[in-house]
Amino acid sequence: MEEHSIDLIAVAKKAIEAALRAGAEQAEAYASRGMGTSISIERGDFKTCKSLYDYGLCVRSYVKGGMGFSYTQRITEKDAVEIGKASAKLARQAQPDPDFISLPEPKKVPEVPGLYDKELAELDVEEFSELMSRIVDAARISPEVIVNCSGSYGYGEYALVNSLGVEIEGRRTGIGFSAFCIVKRGDDIGSFYEWDSGRSLRDVDPEKVGKVAGEGAIRFLGAKKVKTATLPVVFKFLPAAGLISSLIGAANAESIHRKRSYLVDMLGKRIASDILTVYDDGTVERGIASSTYDAEGVPKRRFVVIEKGILKTYLHNSYTANKMKAENNACASRAGYSSPPGIGSSNIQIVPGDISLNEMIAEMREGIVVETGFIWADPITGTISQTIDFGFKIENGEYAYPLKGTLIGSRILDLMRNIDAISKEYREEPGFIWPAIRVKDVRIAGGA
Amino acid sequence: MKDVLVSILDECSHKYSPQFADIRVFKRIGSSIVIENGRAFRMYEYRLHGGCVRVLINGAWGFSAVNDTSKEELRRAMKTAAKMAIATSKRVSEKRGVAEIKGVEDSVVFPVKIKPEDIPIDQKVKELLEVEKVARKYHPSVVNTVLSYGDRHEIEIVANTLGTYIEQDIPRTGISLFVATREAGVVQRSYENTSGIKGYEVLKEFLDEEKHVRAATTAVDLLKASPPPAGKFKAILSPEITGLIVHEAFGHNSEADAVIAGESILEGKIGEKVASELVTIVDDSTIPGAYGSFKYDSEGTPGRRRIIVEKGILRGFLHSLETAKKLGASPTGSARADTHHNIPIVRMSNTYIDAGDWTFEEMLEDIDHGIYFKKSQWGYVFPEKGQFTCNVIVSYMIRKGEVAEILRDVSFGGLTLETLKTVDAIGRDLVIPMAGMCGKDGQGAPVCCGGPHIRVKEVVVGGRA
Numbered sequence: 001m002e003e004h005s006i007d008l009i010a011v012a013k014k015a016i017e018a019a020l021r022a023g024a025e026q027a028e029a030y031a032s033r034g035m036g037t038s039i040s041i042e043r044g045d046f047k048t049c050k051s052l053y054d055y056g057l058c059v060r061s062y063v064k065g066g067m068g069f070s071y072t073q074r075i076t077e078k079d080a081v082e083i084g085k086a087s088a089k090l091a092r093q094a095q096p097d098p099d100f101i102s103l104p105e106p107k108k109v110p111e112v113p114g115l116y117d118k119e120l121a122e123l124d125v126e127e128f129s130e131l132m133s134r135i136v137d138a139a140r141i142s143p144e145v146i147v148n149c150s151g152s153y154g155y156g157e158y159a160l161v162n163s164l165g166v167e168i169e170g171r172r173t174g175i176g177f178s179a180f181c182i183v184k185r186g187d188d189i190g191s192f193y194e195w196d197s198g199r200s201l202r203d204v205d206p207e208k209v210g211k212v213a214g215e216g217a218i219r220f221l222g223a224k225k226v227k228t229a230t231l232p233v234v235f236k237f238l239p240a241a242g243l244i245s246s247l248i249g250a251a252n253a254e255s256i257h258r259k260r261s262y263l264v265d266m267l268g269k270r271i272a273s274d275i276l277t278v279y280d281d282g283t284v285e286r287g288i289a290s291s292t293y294d295a296e297g298v299p300k301r302r303f304v305v306i307e308k309g310i311l312k313t314y315l316h317n318s319y320t321a322n323k324m325k326a327e328n329n330a331c332a333s334r335a336g337y338s339s340p341p342g343i344g345s346s347n348i349q350i351v352p353g354d355i356s357l358n359e360m361i362a363e364m365r366e367g368i369v370v371e372t373g374f375i376w377a378d379p380i381t382g383t384i385s386q387t388i389d390f391g392f393k394i395e396n397g398e399y400a401y402p403l404k405g406t407l408i409g410s411r412i413l414d415l416m417r418n419i420d421a422i423s424k425e426y427r428e429e430p431g432f433i434w435p436a437i438r439v440k441d442v443r444i445a446g447g448a
Numbered sequence: 449m450k451d452v453l454v455s456i457l458d459e460c461s462h463k464y465s466p467q468f469a470d471i472r473v474f475k476r477i478g479s480s481i482v483i484e485n486g487r488a489f490r491m492y493e494y495r496l497h498g499g500c501v502r503v504l505i506n507g508a509w510g511f512s513a514v515n516d517t518s519k520e521e522l523r524r525a526m527k528t529a530a531k532m533a534i535a536t537s538k539r540v541s542e543k544r545g546v547a548e549i550k551g552v553e554d555s556v557v558f559p560v561k562i563k564p565e566d567i568p569i570d571q572k573v574k575e576l577l578e579v580e581k582v583a584r585k586y587h588p589s590v591v592n593t594v595l596s597y598g599d600r601h602e603i604e605i606v607a608n609t610l611g612t613y614i615e616q617d618i619p620r621t622g623i624s625l626f627v628a629t630r631e632a633g634v635v636q637r638s639y640e641n642t643s644g645i646k647g648y649e650v651l652k653e654f655l656d657e658e659k660h661v662r663a664a665t666t667a668v669d670l671l672k673a674s675p676p677p678a679g680k681f682k683a684i685l686s687p688e689i690t691g692l693i694v695h696e697a698f699g700h701n702s703e704a705d706a707v708i709a710g711e712s713i714l715e716g717k718i719g720e721k722v723a724s725e726l727v728t729i730v731d732d733s734t735i736p737g738a739y740g741s742f743k744y745d746s747e748g749t750p751g752r753r754r755i756i757v758e759k760g761i762l763r764g765f766l767h768s769l770e771t772a773k774k775l776g777a778s779p780t781g782s783a784r785a786d787t788h789h790n791i792p793i794v795r796m797s798n799t800y801i802d803a804g805d806w807t808f809e810e811m812l813e814d815i816d817h818g819i820y821f822k823k824s825q826w827g828y829v830f831p832e833k834g835q836f837t838c839n840v841i842v843s844y845m846i847r848k849g850e851v852a853e854i855l856r857d858v859s860f861g862g863l864t865l866e867t868l869k870t871v872d873a874i875g876r877d878l879v880i881p882m883a884g885m886c887g888k889d890g891q892g893a894p895v896c897c898g899g900p901h902i903r904v905k906e907v908v909v910g911g912r913a
Contacts, residue, residue: 039536042709046540047544048509048510050512050513051529052512053513054513056515067491068491070492070493070494072495073498087493090493091491094490095488095573125532129539146709148709180711182711182832184710191830191832223833258485258592258628259628264630380628380635380636380637381637385857385859385910385911385912386839386859387835387836387837387861389830404835405835405862405863406908407678407908407909409675409676409858409859409911409912410912443912445679445680445908445911446908447862447908
């Protein structure tokens with residue numbers, strides 16, 4: 001990988017100085033650059049190999065709480081001055097926001113280990129191609145399996161500076177890939193997907209991804225419609241994670257402050273069954289969503305979000321923590337240089353239960369298992385109305401047949417209160433812990 | 449710029465003898481204003497800028513992108529792309545190619561009525577605050593209003609080894625308004641937007657259609673709405689929902705890259721009946737002012753009006769240069785890239801079901817018990833199975849031929865081919881009202897969709913009752 005030499009801290013500082021000179025009362029600059037390589041595979045054959053060298057700089061300035069945000073994809077000192085000035089000018093044009101108190105003060109903590117892996121940063125495209133080939137080989141468990149894959153890896157570094165003295169540098173690596181497999185027997189079509197990701201090569205398993213996707217596609221042949229009914233549903237690891245992550249997402253303190261969340265006024269109240277406890281931990285070594293500091297430079301931490309079914313905290317950044325006089329739990333997050341920090345969770349860890357997944361399923365006389373897919377609740381209303389894209393019918397405690405044309409209709413708080421079992425087995429992605437959950441009395445709409 | 453790009457392509461041809469190569473230079477300059485609860489306290493400005501090179505060598509693609517348009521950096525990108533293609537070509541068993549169309553040279557600027565840059569920011573803020581105020585003051589249950597205004601220019605230059613050199617400048621402007629209401633612990637919301645290849649005149653269009661009032665009215669009405677029932681229902685879809693279903697359930701299946709990857713329910717079905725004979729589906733990138741329009745795609749191929757389904761028969765797919773070659777079809781100008789960071793992939797533009805001859809009242813007459821789906825929020829599809837989901841924020845029960853009580857928050861789903869074969873009435877009221885960003889493979893593309901009211905014999909509704 002070729003690269004240029006850029007002092008990101010110096011560029012960010014230059015931008016802050018320009019913003020303050022142009023009238024900003026407070027300012028923050030974030031600069032990043034990174035190299036990424038990605039490969040896509042179509043029907044088992046290599047399709048495209050892509051290289052991206054990306055860099056950018058953004059500045060947000062405040063005047064009487066009004067915010068100006070500006071970003072560019074050039075990071076020379078000249079551009080830094082222009083962007084700094086532009087953000088300050090926008091902040092002066094913005095109307096005051098009395099809810100804004102201050103950007104955070106600096107606080108240094110030791111670095112979270114394992115976020116950068118030298119071996120991965122130095123991986124070459126030939127080695128990555130070889131790794132992607134292993135996914136295809138593992139997925140082709142029979143000639144009828146169509147294998148489509150994509151994957152990418154890369155490294156990046158960033159600098160965050162604010163006018164109150166925050167000055168942070170960091171670097172990280174990442175790798176991720178997925179396989180989507182399809183089997184067609186006439187009009188009968190089965191499909192399944194699987195993925196893996198991590199911050200180093202030792203965290204990922206290409207053979208497992210291929211095998212799970214290939215076998216899953218065959219298992220999903222012969223799908224049938226079911227009748228509309230009220231049934232117990234087991235949400236396996238990924239769908240359970242999706243549901244609970246969407247619940248945590250609604251605890252975004254900005255949404256609460258603006259009264260556009262179903263969790264308004266629910267702090268300290270029961271929002272789930274007493275067997276559900278969920279942590280957010282941004283400090284896990286090698287965690288996919290770990291970082292030493294949040295997007296505003298506040299040290300990340302581990303905290304309980306839901307304890308035995310009770311909502312213990314909202315997710316805050318400096319804006320909401322200051323305004324709502326709450327402890328800042330360092331949930332400022334940003335997608336990159338192209339947007340100002342928002343609020344987001346990091347590594348979600350659901351505390352596993354003490355029943356096995358097999359027992360959870362066997363206890364259902366009639367029910368449904370959602371194998372994979374993302375089922376979420378509307379973040380404002382809390383309603384769930386979605387297709388079960390990868391579900392199985394359970395009859396007499398055993399897998400009967402895969403589903404098609406089947407929808408689920410509920411409210412997230414009803415689902416959470418009706419959780420009656422959490423599995424002791426769980427899926428672990430670096431930092432994340434996702435057991436399966438079982439929910440009683442779920443309304444299922446079918447086309448039979 | 450032309451000399452620079454042509455010289456890099458020449459160098460690429462000389463060094464690597466590629467089957468095909470192209471260079472794109474991209475610039476997006478934009479600004480936005482966000483007004484929340486009566487204050488315009490967040491302002492944004494941005495500049496994206498860079499270039500990318502794509503090279504096809506020995507049947508394999510290499511692609512490299514940089515945030516720089518200097519000759520030196522674009523040459524470096526060309527060499528990296530060639531390196532990537534050569535590395536990949538060792539693992540390609542079926543060589544890829546592109547349709548060899550005649551090169552085109554053109555320079556296009558889309559005109560707007562009112563250039564956003566001619567309106568001072570203070571004036572924009574003042575006028576937008578008035579709009580937001582109407583929604584905020586509409587009813588005591590309104591707890592949150594967010595009005596977002598944004599304008600941007602996208603300049604894309606495409607040069608390729610077929611002799612194409614296109615410069616295209618597309619301005620897009622949009623206004624969206626979100627309204628949340630809360631009463632007795634129930635939270636509801638609605639939104640409206642107007643976007644297009646337009647200038648500041650979108651504000652007038654937004655106001656002319658009273659969308660600010662509609663957003664507030666809907667969010668208030670939904671507080672009293674009933675939860676939807678679960679099960680199979682006969683349904684009437686509004687033009688907006690028709691657009692969502694034609695885009696999600698059918699359109700993504702007609703993208704030829706999905707067909708080639710085995711991820712489309714339409715694979716091998718050209719010339720076959722895939723919908724009721726009442727259904728004609730069109731994708732048209734030439735509709736003036738529509739959000740999904742363009743003159744040339746990101747490969748420099750002219751966009752056009754394409755009939756995908758004619759009276760229920762599948763006539764063709766949407767193509768890039770590569771998919772057209774692979775399937776022996778003509779390129780349709782459907783290869784679009786989000787920015788210079790992205791490889792062009794097959795996308796829809798403005799997609800709709802063509803008009804029929806029914807009135808809304810005629811459709812209602814013989815429904816004893818059904819649902820009228822009115823306002824959509826999102827949708828998605830697993831195209832390989834043709835299994836789609838459409839989320840609807842406003843719908844109504846239909847009882848004994850009349851629109852009855854309002855329902856909230858419901859999705860309906862089905863299997864694409866089954867559902868479209870049960871369309872038994874198509875309205876005469878064709879509109880293409882739904883502008884938005886469509887996501888695919890991590891790329892966004894501005895698209896529009898619509899149609900008339902249509903009636904469907906059966907969909908499955910994911911309700912709670």
